Amino acid sequence: MDRSVEIICIGNELLIGKTLNTNAHWLTKRITLLGLATRRVTVVGDNINEISCAIQESIHRSPSFLLTTGGLGPTFDDKTLEGLAEALGRRTNVNEEALKMIKEKYLSYAQEGMMDAAELTPPRVKMAKLPEGAKPLHNPVGTAPAVSVKHKSVTIIALPGVPSEMKSIFDESVAPVMKKAACGVTFFETSITSTNVMESEMAPLIDKVMQTNPRVYIKSHPKGTERVPYIEFHLSTTAKDANAARNRVSEALIQLTELIQGKGGKIKPTKPET
Amino acid sequence: MDRSVEIICIGNELLIGKTLNTNAHWLTKRITLLGLATRRVTVVGDNINEISCAIQESIHRSPSFLLTTGGLGPTFDDKTLEGLAEALGRRTNVNEEALKMIKEKYLSYAQEGMMDAAELTPPRVKMAKLPEGAKPLHNPVGTAPAVSVKHKSVTIIALPGVPSEMKSIFDESVAPVMKKAACGVTFFETSITSTNVMESEMAPLIDKVMQTNPRVYIKSHPKGTERVPYIEFHLSTTAKDANAARNRVSEALIQLTELIQGKGGKIKPTKPET
CATH class of the missing domain: 3.30.70.1130 (EIF_2_alpha)
Structure with missing residues (x-):
C-alpha cells in the first residue's frame, strides 16, 4: 500500500506573501502523525488553468491522497471546483446533496434572524456545483461543503482555506480514512x-x-x-x-x-x- | 518582459510538519514588493530525483526566475546542487571561486581559535561542488555560498534554507537583479x-x-x-x-x-x- 499524499494550496494571498501557509504546516504534521507521508506541497493562485494543471500533474504522480485547500467559497475568486473538474475532464453540476447542506445552513441562519440568508442566491448555489461523480463532505464550522472524488487510484479531497473549517473537516472526514490507509504504520x-x-x-x-x-x-x-x-x-x-x-x-x-x-x-x- | 517567479523549497522538515515555511512567505512578499509575480511555490523533500523533477517541471513553465531554498549545507541530506545538476543535464565540479569563498571562511574561523576549522574536509569541499557553468554567490552570514545558473531563459538561484542566510543573500545578490527585471513596475x-x-x-x-x-x-x-x-x-x-x-x-x-x-x-x- 502506497502511503503518499500530495497537497495543493490554492490562493493568490499565498503567492503575494500576504498569508503565511499555516494550512500546509498543520496538514503535513497531521498526515505524518497518521502514518502517511506527504511527498509534495504545491501552491498556485486563483486561476482555473493553474489549478487544473497542478491537479493533473499530481494525479500523474499517483499519490494515494491529493488534498487541496482554498477556493470553495461563494465569490468569483473561488475557482477550485472548476479547476478540479477541468483537470478530471468532467463537467460541474449542481449536486443535490451539497445543495441540501447549503440550503439547511442558510435556513438556520435565517431562522436566527439573518434576513439576507433566506434566499438561495447564485453565489450560494455556486458552492454546490461539484465535478460529476464527486460527493460533498459535511462542514461542521462553515457553509461551503468540502468535496471528495476518486480519480484512477487517487482520492482527491478539496478542503476550504479558512483554517477552522479546513481543520474540522479534516478531523471529521479525512483523518479516519487516512488512518485506515496507514494500516497501523x-x-x-x-x-x-x-x-x-x-x-x-x-x-x-x-x-x-x-x-x-x-x-x-x-x-x-x-x-x-x-x-x-x-x-x-x-x-x-x-x-x-x-x-x-x-x-x-x-x-x-x-x-x-x-x-x-x-x-x-x-x-x-x-x-x-x- | 515576463515578470514571473517560481520558488522550490527543499527539505523533509517542511513535508513532515516540523518546520513552518516562513521562507516562502518572506520571499513571496519581497518578490511582490519588487514588482515581480510568484506563480508557484513547490515543496519537495531531500531526494535528488524529487528535486530534479521539480526543477525540470519549473523550467518547462519558463519563469524569469526560479529560486530554490535549502539543501546547500555540508551534510548528506543537502542534495540541492546534485538535483539541480541532474535537472540541467550537467555534471557537478568543484568550483574554484566557491572553494576559495569556503576556504577563507574556515581560515577565519581557525584564526579565531576554532581548531577544527583548519582543514578543508570533504563535507566542506562538498559545498563548492556546483553544476557546470554555475557561479557562487557570496553568503554574508553563513558558510555555504548560494548558487546562480542560467538555463535557457530561466535564471536559477539556489539559496540556503537557514532564514538569516537566505534573507541576506537575497537582499545582497537577488533583489537588485529582480528590481531591474521589474522595469519599474x-x-x-x-x-x-x-x-x-x-x-x-x-x-x-x-x-x-x-x-x-x-x-x-x-x-x-x-x-x-x-x-x-x-x-x-x-x-x-x-x-x-x-x-x-x-x-x-x-x-x-x-x-x-x-x-x-x-x-x-x-x-x-x-x-x-x-
Whole structure:
C-alpha cells in the first residue's frame, strides 16, 4: 500500500506573501502523525488553468491522497471546483446533496434572524456545483461543503482555506480514512541540540549513525552558524510497531550522542519550534 | 518582459510538519514588493530525483526566475546542487571561486581559535561542488555560498534554507537583479474589513467593482463565518507609475465601501495579520 499524499494550496494571498501557509504546516504534521507521508506541497493562485494543471500533474504522480485547500467559497475568486473538474475532464453540476447542506445552513441562519440568508442566491448555489461523480463532505464550522472524488487510484479531497473549517473537516472526514490507509504504520521522532561543534564536522558522524541504523532518518538543522555552532538533530522513523519505532530511534540517538560528545559537543534539550 | 517567479523549497522538515515555511512567505512578499509575480511555490523533500523533477517541471513553465531554498549545507541530506545538476543535464565540479569563498571562511574561523576549522574536509569541499557553468554567490552570514545558473531563459538561484542566510543573500545578490527585471513596475495593495454582511451577499458587489475597475484584483478573505460575518477585502494592482496604482486602488476602494455600506455592512480598519 502506497502511503503518499500530495497537497495543493490554492490562493493568490499565498503567492503575494500576504498569508503565511499555516494550512500546509498543520496538514503535513497531521498526515505524518497518521502514518502517511506527504511527498509534495504545491501552491498556485486563483486561476482555473493553474489549478487544473497542478491537479493533473499530481494525479500523474499517483499519490494515494491529493488534498487541496482554498477556493470553495461563494465569490468569483473561488475557482477550485472548476479547476478540479477541468483537470478530471468532467463537467460541474449542481449536486443535490451539497445543495441540501447549503440550503439547511442558510435556513438556520435565517431562522436566527439573518434576513439576507433566506434566499438561495447564485453565489450560494455556486458552492454546490461539484465535478460529476464527486460527493460533498459535511462542514461542521462553515457553509461551503468540502468535496471528495476518486480519480484512477487517487482520492482527491478539496478542503476550504479558512483554517477552522479546513481543520474540522479534516478531523471529521479525512483523518479516519487516512488512518485506515496507514494500516497501523506509526511515525516516531525525537530531537537533540548540540553546541560547540560545527555542522561540517558532524557530517561524518551522521553518516556513521545512519549506516548502523539504516531505517532512521537523521537530519541536521543548523540554528546558529558554523562560527557559533548550534545544531538540532532530528531523528525519525516509521514502523508498524510503535515500540519498535521508539527503540530504533533510541538506539540511533544513543550512538549519535556518544559520537557528538566524543567530538567535544555539548548536548542540550531541543527548544520547541516557534 | 515576463515578470514571473517560481520558488522550490527543499527539505523533509517542511513535508513532515516540523518546520513552518516562513521562507516562502518572506520571499513571496519581497518578490511582490519588487514588482515581480510568484506563480508557484513547490515543496519537495531531500531526494535528488524529487528535486530534479521539480526543477525540470519549473523550467518547462519558463519563469524569469526560479529560486530554490535549502539543501546547500555540508551534510548528506543537502542534495540541492546534485538535483539541480541532474535537472540541467550537467555534471557537478568543484568550483574554484566557491572553494576559495569556503576556504577563507574556515581560515577565519581557525584564526579565531576554532581548531577544527583548519582543514578543508570533504563535507566542506562538498559545498563548492556546483553544476557546470554555475557561479557562487557570496553568503554574508553563513558558510555555504548560494548558487546562480542560467538555463535557457530561466535564471536559477539556489539559496540556503537557514532564514538569516537566505534573507541576506537575497537582499545582497537577488533583489537588485529582480528590481531591474521589474522595469519599474510596482505593486500597490490595501485592505478593509467589514462586518454584518455575509460573504455570499458580497459576491455580486465584488463582481461589480471589478467590472468597473478591471485592473484591480479584489479578494475576500472570510475571517469569521457566514453566521458571524467578518470579511477582509484585499485590493491590489501593479502599475509602472506608483501614483497611478494608488489612485486605481483608491477608486475601487471608494466604490466597494459605498456598496458594502449600502448593504448595511460596517467597515472597520483591517487588523494586521499574525
